[in-house]
Amino acid sequence: MEKGLEGSFDSASILSQNAVVGLSGPISFVFFSDVVNDFINPGLKEFQVVIERMAILGGATFVVAYIQMFCLQLCARRQAKRIRYLYFTSVLRQEPAWFDQQNVGTIITRLTEGVDKIEVGLGEKAGIFVQYILIFVGGIVIGYTKNWELSLVATAVFPPVVVAFAALGMITRKFTVKERMAYSKANAIAGEVLSSVKTVFAFEGQRRELNRYAAELSAAEKLGLKRSTLFGFVVGASDSSIYILMAVTFWYGIKMLSNGQSNPGDIILVVMAMLFGGATIGQAFHHFDYFGIAVGAASEIFPVIDRVPPIDKFAGGQRLEKVRGEISFEEVSFTYPTRQDIKPGQNVAIVGPSGSGKSTVVQMIQRFYDTDEGNVFIDGVDIRDLDLSWWRSQIGVVSQEPVLFAGTIAENIRLGRQNATQEEIEAAAKVARAHDFISKLPEAYETFVAEGGGGMSGGQKQRIAIARALIRDPRILLLDEATSALDTKSEKSVQRALDAAKQGRTTVIVAHRLSTIRDADVIIVVDRGSIVETGTHEELMAKKGIYAKLALRGLREETEKGDESDEDEDDDDVVKILETAHKLEGDVDAKTVISSLAESVIDFGVEKKRNVFVDVLRMNKPEKWYMVLGCLTSVLMGVLQASFVIVYTEMYDIFLESDEAKRFSRTSILCGVFGVLAFLRLLFYTLNGFAFGVSGERLTKRCRTMLFETMLKQEVGWYDEAENQPGALTGRLAADVPMLQNVSGRRLGSIIEMLVLSIASLFIGFFFSWQIALVSLAYFPILAFAGAFEAQSWTGEVSRKSVKGASLAHEAFSAVKTVFSLQIEDYFAKRYSDQALLSDRQIVKGVARYGLVSAIANSLMSFEFAGVFYAGGKLMEQGQVTLLEVFRSYSAVSFAASNLGYTASFAPDAKKASKAAEAIFQVLNRQPELLPDEGEFPDINLHPLQGSISFRNVRFRYPTRRRIPVLKGFSYDVPLGKSVALVGQSGCGKSTIIQLVQRFYEPSKHANSGIILDGMDMSLIAPNWIRRQIGVVSQEPNLLDMTIRDNIAYGLNHVSGEVPMEAIIDAAKQANAHNFIIGLPQQYDTPVGPRGSQLSGGQKQRVAIARALVRNPRLLLLDEATAALDNESEQIVQAALDEAMKKGDRTTLVVAHRLTTVENCDLVVVLEGGRAVESGSPAALMEAKGAYFALHNTA
DSSP: OOGGGTOOOOHHHHHHHHHHHHHHHHHHHHHHHHHHHHHHSTTOOOHHHHHHHHHHHHHHHHHHHHHHHHHHHHHHHHHHHHHHHHHHHHHHHSOHHHHHTSOHHHHHHIIIIIHHHHHHHHTHHHHHHHHHHHHHHHHHHHHHHHOHHHHHHHHTTHHHHHHHHHHHHHHHHHHHHHHHHHHHHHHHHHHHHHTTHHHHHHTTOHHHHHHHHHHHHHHHHHHHHHHHHHHHHHHHHHHHHHHHHHHHHHHHHHHHHHTTSOOHHHHHHHHHHHHHHHHHHHHHHHHHHHHHHHHHHHHHHHHHHHOOOSSOTTSOOBOOSSOOOOEEEEEETTTEEEEEEEOTTOEEEEEOSTTSSHHHHHHHHTTSSOOSSSEEEETTEEGGGBOHHHHHHTEEEEOSSOOOOSEEHHHHHHTTSTTOOHHHHHHHHHHTTOHHHHHTSTTGGGOEEOGGGTTSOHHHHHHHHHHHHHTTOOSEEEEESTTTTSOHHHHHHHHHHHHHHTTTSEEEEEOSOGGGSTTOSEEEEEETTEEEEEEOHHHHHHHTSHHHHHHHHTGGGGTOOOOOSOGGGOTTOOOTTHHHHHHHGGGTGGGTSOOSSOTTTOOTTSSOOOOHHHHHHHHTGGGHHHHHHHHHHHHHHHHHHHHHHHHHHHHHHHHTOOOHHHHHHHHHHHHHHHHHHHHHHHHHHHHHHHHHHHHHHHHHHHHHHHHHHHHHHSOHHHHTSGGGOHHHHHHIIIIIHHHGGGSSHHHHHHHHHHHHHHHHHHHHHHHHOHHHHHHHHTTHHHHHHHHHHHHTSSHHHHHHHHHHHHHHHHHHHHTHHHHHHHTOHHHHHHHHHHHHSOOHHHHHHHHHHHHHHHHHHHHHHHHHHHHHHHHHHHHHHTTSSOHHHHHHHHHHHHHHHHHHHHHHTTHHHHHHHHHHHHHHHHHHTOOOSSOTTOSBOOOTTTSOOOOOEEEEEEEEEOTTOTTSEEEEEEEEEEOTTOEEEEEESTTSSHHHHHHHHTTSSOOOOOTTOEEEETTEEGGGBOHHHHHHTEEEEOSSOOOOSSBHHHHHHGGGTTSSSOOOHHHHHHHHHHTTOHHHHHTSTTGGGOBOOGGGTTSOHHHHHHHHHHHHHTTOOSEEEEESTTTTSOHHHHHHHHHHHHHHHHGGGOEEEEEOSSGGGTTTSSEEEEEETTEEEEEEOHHHHHHHTSHHHHHHTOO
16 A cells, blocks of 8 residues: 555644635625725725735635645545545455445445545535635624624524534434435345346346335435435525525614714625625535535444454464464354364365254354354464464365456466466466366466356366465365366366375365265264264264265265266356457456446547437436426526625615615615515525425436346346446446436536526626626636636546446455455455555646646636726726626626636536446447347236247357357257256256256357247247246355245246245245254244355255245256255255156256256256257166266266
8 A cells, every 4th residue: 555545734734724715705805895995985095905915815815725625635535545445454354244244235335435425525525614614704703803793793693504504414414324324225236136137037036126126215215305305494594594694784784884883894894704704604504515425424434444353364363383283173152062173184074964064164264253152273272362364374265156356367376375476376277177178268377257257167166266275285275065066077086186185284175975075084974063973984884873874875976977067167168258358458357347437338538429418307307397396496596696696786885875864764675685585595495405306316216226127128148248247237326326416406406506696697797887797707718717627637537446446345345255265355455555546646636637726716706806896996987887886797797707616616526427327328228139028928828838848950159259159059859848957068058058948048040940939939939928937946046135935935026916925835845945944043034145145055055946946837947956955955855856847747957967866857968069969868878878878977
């Protein structure tokens, strides 16, 4: 991390600069009062001196304002940079149990959107807020210095302003926190769904997920509306108080003038000081809103930064000189209420039913969790006394579901030991039997792998993960189903490699396949958290206990294994992003993940684009009457403020009135007009806040909903594209959509108000004196240039960094246990610092430009004052204008200038909104190649689905790898009501066939080719109708973050109404899930956690099977449905599936690499090279001694 992060400017220095800029206004009022006295009392001749002083003040303000904004923005952006880094590293510091209670989408939202809000609150908005407060304080001080009595009367009106100020802070913080929580929940739902699109599509869950997402958005919408309405009322009340203040102060000032107690200059000074002091309090409210939002965001971020986890890698501890590898469990109630020792160098296997606690041992050895009671000892030392980082570096882990990170294959293997050479990487890959398939890739070890290993098969990922574990030469090796995703040949060879790697190391193996642990030194059998048997394979077989029963059930597995489940295992098969890797070259990473500002897909000014602002307003059409009300009240507020110029300058004319009775009468009328303006101001602001609150919040909800709905309408192939990874899509929903409120909602109202006010003020200025108006307008081009200069600022680089930052966060936080196991927290922290955070040089360059714009905006009024009154004096000497005309023209045009400057400050936000809108409409306007509801919906009552499928010369290539054919003319007729197993070497196309049947992809168009379902061309039938008839169970079960009951009922998403509990329980019983479910404290109402994290692999799979069976499908697709189950559960579930395959003449397609799971199928189809080479009953194929026979006897 750069040292610049540690530095910040002295706060006292920044406050002093704020004071100078803030006090330049009150000082100018003193000069202005002198000008008034000079004009009204011709005897005073200091007019020219005052003008010179005002010019000097303008120059001083320019310099100090530049330094002030430069320092503020530099501090804010450096602090934001530091907060991002601290939050990122603090999250990676937390223990796994903390992540069990969190949602990755929420964490990333805080890191991106939350820190953005803190930056805004700390930077420009905080500076302007302090500046306005100092104008207020300076005005009071100067007012009391000149005329304490009149100032005392004015300050009597301030309490309502102070109360409104305090109320605004509380309101903003309260609703901001609640609103952010609601949006975080919505973002979490979106992230979960977009990461599991195939599951959602398979069970036609798009509408349900959209409703779930919209429900959370509705809660946020209501909170946002309340905040906006209350905000409008409070700001309106504060502005109304200013009008009342002016009326009371001026009335009393005229009374003092009549008594000879004051002069016009002092009255004007007090009125202006109090007016602008009070008005700036009102404007400060606008900016305090950002501060309140920043505080709300900080309240969610800083507790994480400050949190010290109970299992802390920075806590230090003992480091053993040499790790022998002895592991002892003593009375560990978290797992086992007994003692078990693992001796140095022992090969220990842990077996038992799913959910019995096997994987918990692996996690406790890594100290992911601490025991409730008892102790875990390493070489006689309590694991809690060891240095955690050092301890994890001694362990090599291969888990059942391997995680790869975005980067090349070489980089992924090197994560096991970051100083490994290329030779060592290749040597580890050879041991893991990964070198051959890697070498056949066009870019070999430099082939890019997407986040999570997307595009690679399970077996390929597993072999790379094994190489990554072995390269660190660990003292303790933990293998949690390390070979479960490998085909028979690879499994045998990798198992031999692992056997060699175990030598001299303590090894703990968790396995379902008993053949993989036969040679273990000690086998520990666990059941329901207790050790029930220990011993060698022979000893346990002799006992004829639980292990013997498990072993007897799995004996055939020893010799009857086939190929693996996923055709993507092909050693010649290229990962899905191969072609895009060529296209993306060195900048792949930034285009593969979250886009908070859509910079990854939109280039600056490459081509003329449609007016996205019109599209946004068109999207707001249902709220057109709210928009009309908001625009109308904005126009009226602009006119109201412009009319205020006339009313305000009427004061100068009253000073020239010599008749005291008439002067007092005119004063009373003027004060009455101020009262009317105050009432209208309060009314219009409240209505404006409500109207634009409704339109803005509904726009946000509608756009998020439409965008999410459009995403869920896209074909599966669209999600395979690098730029459409789940993180990128979630980022558009979370970060891009809120940007649209910069062109709608309250921001639109402010722009309209300022423009109307500016136009009306210019008209008034030209009406009273076109000469003075022209002099004032001479400063406008400078202001316009400043706004344009800022609009072209550095948003592009900020956007690109935001993309990368959110990408890295999603990648690291989604696989945090792998990060902890590999001890690569510092690796990700460095990547985040280098790739996702702006350099100090970039920050300085950006704030330098910003400071220049701020300096121009703050000093321009002083220069304008000097120029206008110099010209006004000359014109008055020539008799071309009067004093009142000068005041009215100048006041009107300066009013217009200041408000145009305020409007120009919206330019950067408008730029961001434009880019966000382009990214959003790029998705909204995309026409899916395969709509889920496009096609025929046959009437099941008239033509019930039978389930016969014919594959006719089917050819297929994945959209992201069109150079590689998968199916090369596959033809086969699946008979009605039969169970058909698809087997073959990896890469032959088995799982592709399963996906084509679900219409996730479309086969290539060729003459006399296609897939026929019950005599109907599947390409003419709506995908949703087809999926409605299918029950599918995949190798990697995807459960959603809801209860077990809801996950099983998910299989009947297309059915309106609630799924009967009886049906859910019946499906769970069929899947052998009912017993473990009712053993949980909350039973069927148990939350499964994100991606089913609260359940074991086998438990997740059984719930997934129940989800498929609950719909009683006509067509059943089983893609390694029992791969994650232990032998006992597999036997029971397989029996249930065998029964399910025969139920109701159901047609079943089965993919499995354990041939024992397909022996009860009616027919078997053997695939090679994307074609069917052999088919028939299992018995007939064994007799034929062909391809199936060869697979069956693979050793």
